[in-house]
Amino acid sequence: xxxxxRLFAMLRERAGASxxxxxxxxxxxxxxxxxxxxxxxxxxxxxMAVNREYAREDAPLGPGDEVALIPPVSGG
Amino acid sequence: xxxxxxxxxxxxLAGLVERVRDxxxxxxxxxxxxxxxxxxxxxxxxxEMAERKLTEIVAAAAEAHGLCDAAxxxxxxxxxxxxxxxxxxxxxxxRDEAFAGAREIIDRxxxxxxxxxxxxxxxxxRWVEGVRP
Numbered sequence: 001x002x003x004x005x006r007l008f009a010m011l012r013e014r015a016g017a018s019x020x021x022x023x024x025x026x027x028x029x030x031x032x033x034x035x036x037x038x039x040x041x042x043x044x045x046x047x048m049a050v051n052r053e054y055a056r057e058d059a060p061l062g063p064g065d066e067v068a069l070i071p072p073v074s075g076g
Numbered sequence: 077x078x079x080x081x082x083x084x085x086x087x088x089l090a091g092l093v094e095r096v097r098d099x100x101x102x103x104x105x106x107x108x109x110x111x112x113x114x115x116x117x118x119x120x121x122x123x124e125m126a127e128r129k130l131t132e133i134v135a136a137a138a139e140a141h142g143l144c145d146a147a148x149x150x151x152x153x154x155x156x157x158x159x160x161x162x163x164x165x166x167x168x169x170x171r172d173e174a175f176a177g178a179r180e181i182i183d184r185x186x187x188x189x190x191x192x193x194x195x196x197x198x199x200x201x202r203w204v205e206g207v208r209p
Contacts (some may be wrong), residue, residue: 009120009192010203049190052125054209065179068122068190072206075119075126075150075191076109076162076182 001026001063005010005032011069024061031057033067044071078138079147080130082123082191087149092165094149101167103174108160113135114150114195119152119161122190126150133184141177143168148181150191161201 004021012018022036028050034041034057047053048055061067079095087139089106096104111117134146146166155161164181168174192200 006122008122008190009194012120049122049125049207052122052128068125070122070190070209071192073186073188073190073209074193074204074206075121075189076186 001028001061002014003028003063003067005033005037005064006066007067008068009071011041011044011071028061029057030055030059030061030067033061034069037069041069046071078134080134080149082121082126082130082150082152084151084153086161087151087160089129089160089163089165092147092149092163095147096145096165096167096183098167100142100169101174102169103171104165104167105171105174105178106166107162107164107178109162109182110160111155111157114157114197115168116152116154116156116196117161118193118194118196118201119150120192121150121152123152125133126191129189130185133181137166137177137180137184140180141166141168141173143173143177144180146177148185150185150189152191153164154196 095142144167
């Protein structure tokens with residue numbers, strides 16, 4: 001199945017893209033999406049989101065889901 | 077009517093105060109977070125999720141503190157020195173709830189909304205170290 005991965009801030013710059021599409025096996029979980037990105041987020045204390053809600057790394061993914069890598073936030 | 081948004085436009089505190097006007101309110105508290113000690117800050121947001129999160133935060137604070145109304149706006153893109161990057165306005169029957177509600181909203185926005193800022197000085201940018209939401 002295909003999922004969309006959204007990237008922001010330093011991760012967007014590191015990847016040179018704000019959005020990627022990746023192919024994952026059926027039954028894949030959030031952590032599998034992260035693993036599929038190779039070392040992109042190495043050393044960064046990330047939180048993941050699925051379909052615009054914070055999600056645990058063992059949350060299941062479905063076709064067309066929007067996964068986001070959320071680096072430490074600094075709004076305000 | 078609760079209001080939360082992310083916008084590239086300059087923020088208007090007067091506009092927010094107008095939004096929270098309520099005949100049952102005896103207190104209005106506002107807060108602005110303002111760019112300081114740097115030429116400019118560049119804000120980036122996961123806009124769709126940030127607006128959802130801001131709405132959730134404002135609704136929770138309104139419920140918890142019995143606010144009449146509450147509103148928050150966060151600016152994205154370039155915010156020059158001394159201009160507000162975030163603004164909060166709440167109305168409540170009395171000042172205690174109004175102060176507490178506004179405080180909760182700004183604290184949670186800073187800790188939880190998927191928004192990032194980069195300090196820009198002399199053309200050089202540096203992402204500000206954040207907190208894990």
